[in-house]
Amino acid sequence: MADEQDQDRRPQEPPQRRPPSQPSLPWGQYLIWIFFVFLIAQYWSNFLQEEQKQTLSYTEFKEKVRTGQVASVTLHGDRISGTYESEQGQIPSGDPRANRFVAILPPVEDPELMPLLEEQQVEIRAESERTDLLTRVLIGILPWILIIGLFIWAGRRMQERMGGGVGGGGAFGFGSSRAKRFERGESNVTFEDVAGLANAKRDLQEIAGYLKDPEHYRRLGAKIPKGILLMGPPGTGKTLLAKALAGESDVPFFSISGSEFIEMFVGVGASRVRDMFASAKKEAPSIIFIDEIDSVGRARGTGLGGGHDEREQTLNQILGEMDGFDPHEAVVVVAATNRPDVLDAALLRPGRFDRKITLDLPDKKARKAILQIHSREVPLADDVDFERLSALTVGFAGADLENLINEAALLAGREDMEAVDMACMMQARDKVVLGSEREMVIGDEDKEIIAYHEAGHALAASLLPHADPLDKATIIPRGRSLGATEQIPEEEHHSLRASYLRDRIGVMLGGRVSEQVVFKEVSSGAEEDLKQATRLARHMVSQWGMSEKLGPVAFRRGEEHIFLGREMAQQKDFSEHTAEIIDEEIVQLVCGIEKEVRALLEQHRDKLDALARALLEKETLEADEIQAIVHA
8 A cells, every 4th residue: 555655646756866876987097998908918919929939949940940941030139930941841730830939049149040041041030129128018017007907996896885875985985975875755664564653653753744844844933853863672663663754754865874984994984974964965855864873872982992083083973964954954864772871962962863762662552563564475374363472472572573473484384384373373482482492312310300490480480479470381492491481471561569570580499499399409400590580689689779778779780881991990889898788688689589489389399290290291381281280
């Protein structure tokens, strides 16, 4: 439908601006190439001529002269070339080299040569050494001609690859913009192709309306935002929204990644920024989209090299170009990042990025719509239930859902199926969440340990009141794990309560506690569980104020530091004594939860054994099978 609407609109569109054509090759370079080809032809011709001559020693040459085999000779420098007498009968027919020869004169003059030639009535010719000198000169300068030609060719290729985006400039095109330019109407993506993200689409539709009819907004006194910053986790649709804005606005669209500004040469990034903005102003109204802007827009003065480096010069140029826009120039800069916390404050102030749009992970309704959009070109069986599939994909981003549909289609193709059914969808979901199944030879003792480990997770998740509902437990090796117990929340959590977090840690520790209860020792299988439990406990104690001893105070420890330079320069905002208290509180919290889980599993030891036996028998237990065992 979107394509039909585009076709209906196009007859009424203003004539498209064609991108500036690449400059033709200058006539001077044509002459260089012609001369270069001529030299190669001349050199090759001389080489072939030399190949066609028979080389004789000086002694052989004189002997053939005495026997009357030589008809004529030509003297040029220290070389003698000549032809044989054809009537001697000693010349093999059909060989082009047989009638011609060449010999080298000795450095000492031979007084017998000229009388001998005259005696045998040999025709004598003499040539100047100029021809020989010219050949030597050409051979001497030929390598330099090759090098110059190689540089010219490499420069043209580099200009096409690096500077062929929206303009030229700079030696070999280094300083020209690498932004990809899309013509009006070239993008077929519209806002109808973006599911969910209602607030983000509303803000961008307003920009599209302004670019379509800027005079209407100017009469109202409204000014177009100079910059729009799209912020959100990876895969939430930031780039897709930018493409939809380009398709809806029907204006020239310049797309580039932030990392493409930076090269090994100083000043290249700033030059590319100037070139890109100059091209966008010529095409106004237009859109510039900078993906992953955090690669050049990070806070200045935080690196090891100080504040004067290539990245910061590029950022300064971006700041200058955005602040220098004429108010009547309809050029909109759209940028995307998943790290807004690292961006420079000058880049985020009003007047540069006036509008900041946050993109969140899709909710259940949006996930269903996204699945339907990505499966439009996929033949589906009648049993595919998008309602159930959307409920089982909590925490999936749009890119994850697209990958799920693709994995399901690949699985169906592997089985030679005509359509993708619900079983393929569920297998694809398990593959995305848990990883691919691995074929491993596991001994009975190890298999029993894994079964009790996963049974401990499952039983803790079933008995703890605030834990997320179980989905399945399996002892089939997947990804990097030997088994897995999966929980799926009934709804998205936007605010995490302390009771929920404690039960979540309890489920993480359930596998290790189960091994202690049954085997009276622990194994290395709980490594990842301990990492996750410790990380969550540290957040509770040091950042979320869930420790009675420390109180409602947040400490910097536990945060991910952005820059090495900042990490080396910063000082802790708490004392060593406070750090010891934080460590003690984390250990006390985790150990206290572990004691509670141990008491719970010892109390329900019979159900723990039943779950482990069922896992050893079936290898995978669904949620209803687990609940049937627990509540039996």
